[in-house]
Amino acid sequence: MTTLQVPGMHCEKCVERITSALRAAGLSFQVSLKDKTVTLDGTQENVKTAMEELDDLGFEAAVLREDGSR
DSSP states (O other): OEEEEOTTOOSHHHHHHHHHHHHHTTOOEEEETTTTEEEEOSOHHHHHHHHHHHHHHTOOOEEEEEOSOO
């Protein structure tokens, strides 16, 4: 799993936009408004896709933690 920090996520509307985009991209993920994170299952390609989707939405994202999935 990889956790992305998304500091610009401020409200439930942000969560809805992120969830919709990542779901449309076919990713397996969890969004935490409290922690301002997106946790992804899968490969580095999935992480790249998620970061591109977040960027398209206007959110900056950075890898906070990688827990062994490659």
